[in-house]
Amino acid sequence: VSNHGMEASMMDSVFTASREFFQLPLEEKKKCSNLIDGKHFQVEGYGNDQVRTQDQRLDWSDRLHLRVEPEGGRNLDHWPTHPKSFRDDLHEYALKCKGIRDDILRAMPKILKLDADCLVNQFNSNAPTFARFNHFPPCPRPDLVLGIKPHADFPALTVLLMDNDVAGLQYLRDGTWYNVPAACDHTLLINIGLTMEIMTNGIFTGPMHRVVTNADKERISVAMFYGVDPEQEIGPMAHLLSEEQPAQYRKMKAKDLLVLHHEHYAGGRGPRIADTLKI
Ligand SMILES: O=C(O)CCC(=O)C(=O)O
Numbered sequence: 510v511s512n513h514g515m516e517a518s519m520m521d522s523v524f525t526a527s528r529e530f531f532q533l534p535l536e537e538k539k540k541c542s543n544l545i546d547g548k549h550f551q552v553e554g555y556g557n558d559q560v561r562t563q564d565q566r567l568d569w570s571d572r573l574h575l576r577v578e579p580e581g582g583r584n585l586d587h588w589p590t591h592p593k594s595f596r597d598d599l600h601e602y603a604l605k606c607k608g609i610r611d612d613i614l615r616a617m618p619k620i621l622k623l624d625a626d627c628l629v630n631q632f633n634s635n636a637p638t639f640a641r642f643n644h645f646p647p648c649p650r651p652d653l654v655l656g657i658k659p660h661a662d663f664p665a666l667t668v669l670l671m672d673n674d675v676a677g678l679q680y681l682r683d684g685t686w687y688n689v690p691a692a693c694d695h696t697l698l699i700n701i702g703l704t705m706e707i708m709t710n711g712i713f714t715g716p717m718h719r720v721v722t723n724a725d726k727e728r729i730s731v732a733m734f735y736g737v738d739p740e741q742e743i744g745p746m747a748h749l750l751s752e753e754q755p756a757q758y759r760k761m762k763a764k765d766l767l768v769l770h771h772e773h774y775a776g777g778r779g780p781r782i783a784d785t786l787k788i
Pocket residue numbers: 641643657662669671677678718719720729730732
């Protein structure tokens with residue numbers, strides 16, 4: 510998306526703050542660790558994948574994962590204090606990004622000739638937003654390891670701020686991985702997630718993507734994930750269903766679906782989870 514109304518300087522600030530965070534000494538970053546007592550994985554914080562099995566191949570990336578919304582649910586213990594501007598930059602960026610999210614959520618139903626607010630209305634005051642800062646260090650053997658394993662995003666929408674200089678993101682289409690060029694002119698990339706796919710009964714689909722590594726250059730990206738209330742039942746929206754177009758997915762609580770999603774993609778193989786969930 511271009512012409513999204515977000516100032517280029519704000520995007521640059523978020524990007525610079527992210528880079529400065531990842532350049533900090535490991536001990537400093539570990540103050541925001543995603544491991545409690547160095548052992549027990551939690552969703553928020555700085556680190557790598559959750560280790561589920563001993564033969565699991567880890568992603569060649571480190572990341573900082575933060576709950577940003579609802580604002581009252583922020584866990585500031587995990588929010589970096591260095592660089593000094595980090596928290597303010599993320600706060601401002603989140604406000605702007607939410608506006609872009611809402612514009613997109615209102616544009617999508619128009620394509621389907623539905624009421625413009627029907628998607629926005631799915632997001633109540635408990636709808637979570639997570640920010641995920643991804644850092645891909647140079648990798649001596651890009652042929653052996655991925656920056657992020659193949660997956661489709663879970664939430665309804667992802668707003669992705671990408672590196673201006675280094676590419677790495679790839680999408681799968683008809684069995685072939687296609688490169689996404691590095692961002693230019695401060696564009697943002699919007700991903701459809703599993704939640705949206707189910708709500709629109711498969712009309713909008715969440716594409717499989719992955720990140721490849723680079724032997725010489727580091728890469729950074731910042732994803733804002735927009736999900737619905739974990740206690741909410743996700744299912745195809747009633748006004749999209751008819752005798753000719755029956756529901757393709759069962760209803761399920763968002764939090765239960767999230768568990769299935771993580772289990773499904775942890776191995777880094779297999780089809781899109783959405784295809785395995787069809788009735
Ligand atoms: O780094 C990227 O371009 C994509 C990151 C991504 O797919 C994710 O964080 O889910």
